[in-house]
Amino acid sequence: EVQLVESGGGLVQPGSSLKLSCVASGFTFSSYNMHWIRQAPKKGLEWIALIYYDSSNKYYADSVKGRFTISRDNSKNTLYLEMNSLRSEDTAMYYCAKSNWGGGIFAYWGQGTLVTVSS
């Protein structure tokens, strides 16, 4: 069974940094592209970052480019999102998601971790 478990969220001040983790199990992590998607309170979904299975390519939404870094450690089955220069508009639930080679960009989702940026 595919499982994705995010952690690392919390309450932080504007301008600070935070690093989220997503531990994967139930599949060969090193074979799949992974994503981060976020959802501001009572709002819709926003894709923010993609990393290829072998870390060869990384892509970001303009809203986070230059401030957020996606990475992965295939030996630890773990996906990361390092977030710097956090702003109030980064307040959201952050989800990691796994792609499927056979179809489905976000075939499996974690339960999410909440990041609140406030003074």
Next chain:
Amino acid sequence: DVVLTQTPVSLSVTLGDQASISCRSSQSLEYSDGYTYLEWYLQKPGQSPQLLIYEVSNRFSGVPDRFIGSGSGTDFTLKISRVEPEDLGVYYCFQATHDPPTFGAGTKLELK
């Protein structure tokens, strides 16, 4: 960026009714490889989103056949025949044909 416009914003149904949600794209979603990367997700209350449909009309593993995706180019539809209680929540269309990938604003399916 590609804008996906979902209608209606909310939909009130009686259990057993059919429901239909539209998703219109600001650009054609047919990719150069011939595939159309339009997907549908359902977010039930208090839960993470879940994949229902990929490449316009393919149901994901375990998705009941009452969910039917259709369309082409810029116009897409998700139909739910015989709505059941577990179908309630917010439906999002999503495109990955153009960079960056984008979601529609969502359609809330609720009981009348």
